[in-house]
Amino acid sequence: MPGDEETQHLRFHLLGPVRAExxxxxxxxxxxxQRAALAVLLLRGGRPIGTxxxxxxxxxxxxxxxxxxxxCSYVARLRTTLGLPVVATDTEYAVRVPAECVDAxxxxxxxxxxxxxxxxxxxxGAHALxxxxxxxxxxxxxxxxxxxxxxxxxxxxxxxARAAAREDLLECALALGQHAGAIADLRALVTxxxxxxxxxxxxxxxxxxxxxxxxxxxxxxxAQRVLAEQCGTEPGAELVSLHxxxxxxxxxxxxxxxxxARPAGGGTTRDAARDAxxxxxxxxxxxxADFSGRRDxxxxxxxxxxxxxxxxxxxxxxxxxxxxxxxxxxxxxxAFPGGRHFLALRGGxxxxxxxxxxxxxxxxxxGVRDGALPEGTERQAALLRSLVTGRPxxxxxxxxxxxxxxxxxxxxxxxxxxxxxxxxxLPDARRLTVDVPEEKEALALLSAxxxxxxxxxxxxxxxxxxxACGRLPLALRIAGxxxxxxxxxxxxxxxxxxxxxxxxxxxxxxxxRVGYEALGAECARALRLTTVxxxxxxxxxxxxxxxxxxxxxKHGDAVAGELVAAGLxxxxxxxxxxxxALVREHARRLSERTDGEEAREAALRRVVxxxxxxxxxxxxxxxxxxGGLVPxxxxxxxMWSERLAGTAAHDVLRRPAxxxxxxxxxAGDGAGVAGALRVLAVPRCGADTLDRCERLLRAAVRxxxxxxxxxxxxxxxxxxxxxxxxxxxxxEAVPLLEPAAAAGCxxxxxxxxLAQALAGRMDRALKTADEAxxxxxxxxxAYVLRQAGRTWLRAGRSTTAADRLRDAVxxxxxxxxxxxxxxxxxxxxxxxxxxxxxxxxxxxALSLEAGLGDAYCRGLALFARGRGLLSLGxxxxxxxxxxxxxxxxxxxxxxxxxxxxxxxxxxFG
Numbered sequence: 001m002p003g004d005e006e007t008q009h010l011r012f013h014l015l016g017p018v019r020a021e022x023x024x025x026x027x028x029x030x031x032x033x034q035r036a037a038l039a040v041l042l043l044r045g046g047r048p049i050g051t052x053x054x055x056x057x058x059x060x061x062x063x064x065x066x067x068x069x070x071x072c073s074y075v076a077r078l079r080t081t082l083g084l085p086v087v088a089t090d091t092e093y094a095v096r097v098p099a100e101c102v103d104a105x106x107x108x109x110x111x112x113x114x115x116x117x118x119x120x121x122x123x124x125g126a127h128a129l130x131x132x133x134x135x136x137x138x139x140x141x142x143x144x145x146x147x148x149x150x151x152x153x154x155x156x157x158x159x160x161a162r163a164a165a166r167e168d169l170l171e172c173a174l175a176l177g178q179h180a181g182a183i184a185d186l187r188a189l190v191t192x193x194x195x196x197x198x199x200x201x202x203x204x205x206x207x208x209x210x211x212x213x214x215x216x217x218x219x220x221x222x223a224q225r226v227l228a229e230q231c232g233t234e235p236g237a238e239l240v241s242l243h244x245x246x247x248x249x250x251x252x253x254x255x256x257x258x259x260x261a262r263p264a265g266g267g268t269t270r271d272a273a274r275d276a277x278x279x280x281x282x283x284x285x286x287x288x289a290d291f292s293g294r295r296d297x298x299x300x301x302x303x304x305x306x307x308x309x310x311x312x313x314x315x316x317x318x319x320x321x322x323x324x325x326x327x328x329x330x331x332x333x334x335a336f337p338g339g340r341h342f343l344a345l346r347g348g349x350x351x352x353x354x355x356x357x358x359x360x361x362x363x364x365x366x367g368v369r370d371g372a373l374p375e376g377t378e379r380q381a382a383l384l385r386s387l388v389t390g391r392p393x394x395x396x397x398x399x400x401x402x403x404x405x406x407x408x409x410x411x412x413x414x415x416x417x418x419x420x421x422x423x424x425x426l427p428d429a430r431r432l433t434v435d436v437p438e439e440k441e442a443l444a445l446l447s448a449x450x451x452x453x454x455x456x457x458x459x460x461x462x463x464x465x466x467x468a469c470g471r472l473p474l475a476l477r478i479a480g481x482x483x484x485x486x487x488x489x490x491x492x493x494x495x496x497x498x499x500x501x502x503x504x505x506x507x508x509x510x511x512x513r514v515g516y517e518a519l520g521a522e523c524a525r526a527l528r529l530t531t532v533x534x535x536x537x538x539x540x541x542x543x544x545x546x547x548x549x550x551x552x553x554k555h556g557d558a559v560a561g562e563l564v565a566a567g568l569x570x571x572x573x574x575x576x577x578x579x580x581a582l583v584r585e586h587a588r589r590l591s592e593r594t595d596g597e598e599a600r601e602a603a604l605r606r607v608v609x610x611x612x613x614x615x616x617x618x619x620x621x622x623x624x625x626x627g628g629l630v631p632x633x634x635x636x637x638x639m640w641s642e643r644l645a646g647t648a649a650h651d652v653l654r655r656p657a658x659x660x661x662x663x664x665x666x667a668g669d670g671a672g673v674a675g676a677l678r679v680l681a682v683p684r685c686g687a688d689t690l691d692r693c694e695r696l697l698r699a700a701v702r703x704x705x706x707x708x709x710x711x712x713x714x715x716x717x718x719x720x721x722x723x724x725x726x727x728x729x730x731x732e733a734v735p736l737l738e739p740a741a742a743a744g745c746x747x748x749x750x751x752x753x754l755a756q757a758l759a760g761r762m763d764r765a766l767k768t769a770d771e772a773x774x775x776x777x778x779x780x781x782a783y784v785l786r787q788a789g790r791t792w793l794r795a796g797r798s799t800t801a802a803d804r805l806r807d808a809v810x811x812x813x814x815x816x817x818x819x820x821x822x823x824x825x826x827x828x829x830x831x832x833x834x835x836x837x838x839x840x841x842x843x844x845a846l847s848l849e850a851g852l853g854d855a856y857c858r859g860l861a862l863f864a865r866g867r868g869l870l871s872l873g874x875x876x877x878x879x880x881x882x883x884x885x886x887x888x889x890x891x892x893x894x895x896x897x898x899x900x901x902x903x904x905x906x907x908f909g
Contacts, residue, residue: 009022009023010022010084010097010101011101011103012038012042012097012101012102012103013103013138014039014042014043014102014103014104014142014143014158015103015104015107015136015137015138015142015158015162016137016138016139016141016142016144017138017139017144017145018035018038018039018143018144018145018146020038020082022082022083027081027082028081029078029082030074030077030078030081032145032146032147033058033070033074033147033148034074034077034078035146036057036058036143036146036147036148036150036151037054037058037071037074037075037078038078038084038095039143039146039150039151039154040054040057040058040148040150040151041054041086041093041094041095042095042097042102042104043102043104043154044094044095045099045102045105046094046095046096046097047094047307047308048087048092048093048094049092049093049094050091050092051068051071051091051092051093054071054093055067055068055071056149057148057149057150058071058147058148058150059148060148060149075088075093078095084097085097103136104142104158106133106136107133107136107137107158107161108161110129110130110132110133110136111129111130111133111161111165111168113129114126114129114130114133114165114168115168117129118168118172123172123175123176124172124176126168126172127169127172127173127176130165130168130169130172131169133165134162134165134166134169137162140159140192141155141159142154142155142158142159142162143155143158153427163189163192163193163196163199166185166189167189167196167198167199167202170182170185170186170189170202170206171202174202174205174206174209179205179206179209179210180206180210182202182206183203183206183207183210186199186202186203186206187203189203190203190219194226194230195226195227195230195231197223197227197235197236197238197239197382198238200219200220200222200223200239201238201239201242203216203219204216204217204219204220204239204242204243204246205242205253207219208246208253209253209254216246217243217246217247217880220235220239220242220243220246223235223239231378233378236378236382237383240858244846244858244862245847247862247865247877247880247881248839248843248846248865249877250843284326284329284330284340284341284342284396285326285342285570285571285572285576285578286326286571287326287327287330293438293440293441293442293444293445294320294323294324294327294441297324297432297434298324298327298328298331300432301313301324301325301327301328301416301432302328302331302332304430304432305328305332305335305394305414305416306332306335307430308428308429308430309413309414309415310410310414310415310417310426310428310429310430311415311416311417311429311430311431311432312416312417312418312419312424312426312429312430312431312432313325313416313417313418313419313432313434314418314419314420314421314422314423314424314431314432314433314434315418315420315421315433315434315435316420316421317348317420317474317580317581317582318472318473318474318580318582319434319435319436319472319473320434320472320473320474321418321419321434322398322399322418323473324434325396325398325416325418326342326396328416329342329394329396329416332394332414335392335394336392336393336394336414337392338388338392338393338413339366339393339394340393340394340395340396341362341365341366341393341394341395341396342365342395342396342398343358343361343362343365343395343396343397343398343409344398344399344536344537344578345358345397345398345399345400345401345405345406346399346536346581347399347400347401347402347405347419347420347423348399348401348420348581348582349581349584349585352399352401352405353405354405354655355377355404355405355406355407355408356377356380356651356652356655357652357655358405358406358408358409359377359380359381359384359408359409360380360652362384362395362409363380363383363384366384366388377408380408381408381409384408384409388413392413393413393414394413394414394415394416395409395413395414395415395416396415396416396418397409397415397416397417397418398418399418399419399581400417400418400419400423400424401419401423401424402423402424403424403425403426406424406426407426410426417429421433436472436473442473442476443462445473445476445477446462446476447462474511474580474582474583476511477567478511478515478566478567478568478583515566515567515568516568516587516590518566519562519563519566519568520562522547522549522559523559523562523563523566525547525595526543526546526547526549526556526559526560526563527563527568527569527587528587528588528590528591528594528595529546529547529591529595529599529600529603530542530543530546530547530579530587531579531584531587531588531591532546532591532600532601532603532604532607532632533546533604533607536572536578537572537576537577537578538560538576538577538578538579539553539556539575539576539577540552540553540554540555540556540557540558540560540575541553541556541610542556542607542610542611543556543557543559543560543577544556544559544610545603545606545607545609545610546603546604546606546607547559547603548603548606557575560577563577564577568583568587569583601631601632604632604633604636605632605635608632608635608636608639611636611639630660630663630664630667630669630672631669631671631672633656633660633663633672634660634664634671634672634675634676634679635675637653637656637657637660637675637676637679638675638678638679640653641653641657641678641679641682650682653679654680657676657679657680658676658680660672660675660676660679661673661676661677661680664676669707670703670704670706670707670709671703671704671707671709671712673700673703673707674700674701674703674704674707674709674712674713674716675700675712677696677697677699677700677703677716678696678697678700678715678716678719680696681693681696681697681700681719681723683723683726683856683892689891689892689893690723690726690727690892690893690894691893693723694720694723694724694727697716697719697720697723698720700712700716700719700720701713701716701717701720704716714739714740714743715740717736717737717739717740718736718737718739718740718745718747718748718751720736721733721734721736721737721740721748721751721752721755722737722751724736724755725737725751725754725755725758726856726894726895727893727894727895728758728894728895728896728898729758729895730754730755730756730757730758730759731755731758731759733751733752733755733758734752734755734756734759737751737752737755738752741768744775746772746775746776746781746784747772747781747783747784747787749768749771749772749775749784750768750769750772750773750783750784750786750787750788750791751787752768752772753765753766753767753768753769753771753772753787753788753791754769754787754790754791754794756768756791757769757790757791757794757795758794758895762794762795765791765794765795766791766792766795766797768791769787769788769791769792770788772784772787772788773785773788773804780807780810780811781811782808782809782811782812782813782817782818782821783808783817785804785805785807785808785811785821786804786805786808786817786820786821786824788804789801789802789803789804789805789808789821789824789825789828790824792804793805793824793827793828793831796831798828798831798832799832801828801831802825802828802829802832805821805824805825805828806825808821809821809822809825815848816848816854816857818848819844819845819848819854819857819861820845820854820857820860822841822842822844822845822848822861823841823842823845823857823860823861823864824860825841826838826839826840826841826842826845826861826864826865826868827860827863827864827867829841829868830864830867830868830871833871835868835871835872836868836872838864838867838868839864839865839868839869839872841864842861842862842864842865842868843861843865845857845860845861845864846858846861846862846865855888855891855892856888856889856892856894858888859884859885859888859889859892859894859896859897859900860885860889860894860896862881862882862884862885862888863881863882863885863889863896863899863900865878865881866878866879866880866881866882866885866900866903867882867903869881870882870903870907875907875908878907879904879907879908882900882903882904883904885900886900886901886904
């Protein structure tokens, strides 16, 4: 076998047809299957691969009868004919050559260097590195002509990396003012990859900077068609935002000054999200204070993350896989200056996070606000990739149920996944098995927790405790805490008590019983009743609300601290606490037997009341409700529905609401059915239709009436009136809104005024609108002021309407409220013939809406912009705005769609 010096002269080319050379002289690699074997070994970067895995990589799940023998002959030829440094055993193969000898490895290194260089502000340097990386390719397809499933998978990944690198290169070119020369390359890239939105965004930007606005808009129109036909989706938030900025001739789209490149499109969703993510604090829980032993596993996990980026720690519940993941993540601090973040997926519970909600939670963990969340899982996954790809960032995805739960969250950064054995199968992941610790390590953990192991009889008793706990770290922590708390005078007493309980269940349950017995009444009640709010972590105020503690958050923190000391809870960060899924399950069952449904529902209602009065206290998504407590669950969902209405984040309520609907129907709870239907009927962002909302709300009205739920009937009728109002059906909305208005609801009163105006009852409408404003004079509400302004505008009183709408903008408490109000203010300015101000207000609405994905707001603002530009003589751009507004509003079923259609017919035939 040649020595290291000779190996340095080997060169392997995988980025195109597979070939090799030594000292510039080509080498004969043999038949395709043999070349495929070589490619597998090279792409693994020296990591060994088992014979069975290599056979499957070459031939798939149904290899020929003598595949292993054939493989052995391939490797022998590669070793003897080419002088390859092949490491072979009876069960494994590996090829170890320096990374610089393999073009695919050099390609990856240059891409990483380019990302670092660009992040440092050196755009020319990044452009040069990307050019050098792409120059390594010999053709358009990696591993050309190689057979086998492994080659096919790697070919796709390498080709994807090449397309992304070409985009990065052209983005740098645009940042350097080379837009004219980039257009041809971008058109070629879009032709090759028609569904890649980033390529289209770059092409639109290049065309816009070249003064070819019509062509830029045509690229967007073609993207809509292609995405609908090929993917069944609409363009994402970034492309939509760029389209609107091109429409508005946004000055910020011009050629940037020298300096770092801004991402193409510059959409508020991605830019704001990226900035937020860069500044977000790390979301990693603290290390377990009593962690002991397991050094080999921690070091293996650290090494695996450094080597491959994707690690799966699999082991049974209670063996300590989360603790090992956290130890590894903390040990990797210096390797990931971009941040380390933790997400509890709760796969071991009966209500794990669904993939969509998990993705939403992770984006929030990275600092993305509700208003910046794009619509739909695919767009959110794309946003996640844009935030983390190329950044030195580590994600810990804890307690995954299956691959489907995490696959959307496996972007271009390092990831540690913990899971039960065999539940998560991910390609190219390094799998590490977490078993119960050896007896020596278990004894060390017991000593670390309790401080009492000793020698002689005490040591034998400690061994009995370890055995009774099944060597499970979770059980050992709970049991050890009893010794530390002096509930048992000796280890022998504790061992005897654990043996008594062991017959009643598995080790964790036995330890739980022993630990629970030692709690005071207040702590025991808190442990039981906090299970009604099935959230990843609690704060002191939530503990106090659940257990009805008189001292509020401070009292709750003290109780939580005692539960941590008892080994039953863990600290999840400053002022946050979490409960292991096994402990939670035992506590929940105990609560159901001890407290009963009435007490548990009262606890959940207290928690809901606390969250309702403290915005953001419960986190950015609804708690999964437990135990069949339908009324409290529906109240919780209703509270979150009001909080998230109008944002893409509202979609996280859909599945919990569907579950609440099913449970309420099963229980014969008509009021619960009506409440769940109201949550499901909130108009969603994107292409949702008001027809769907109307159907659901009419059903909600029927269910509430049948259940004799007067309040539910009133609320559902009010919601239905609001939807009919949005559809332009004021006459039908009036009788539905009148009862809620009479009951003193200012929002319903404001809606009623607008409905009366649509129905032609102008005098009555203006009085109703003024009454709604007067009722909220001490606490101005943007919604009420906006509806009042719309009513005055409908009556032709634009001056008063403008006053109301300006007040509504000032009172707005969310981006959606400000965006919608700005869109209506734009129409008001146009009615006042202040066309330029109207266009500016519409532009402001569009810039705010870009992060919301709210189609109605976008359509309304485009309608206003089209009207304004038409009056300013810019008919070509106006026509584009109006046509898109007609499509968006018409698809939703909004009443304004008819007004847009009429204007288009009048002006353009």
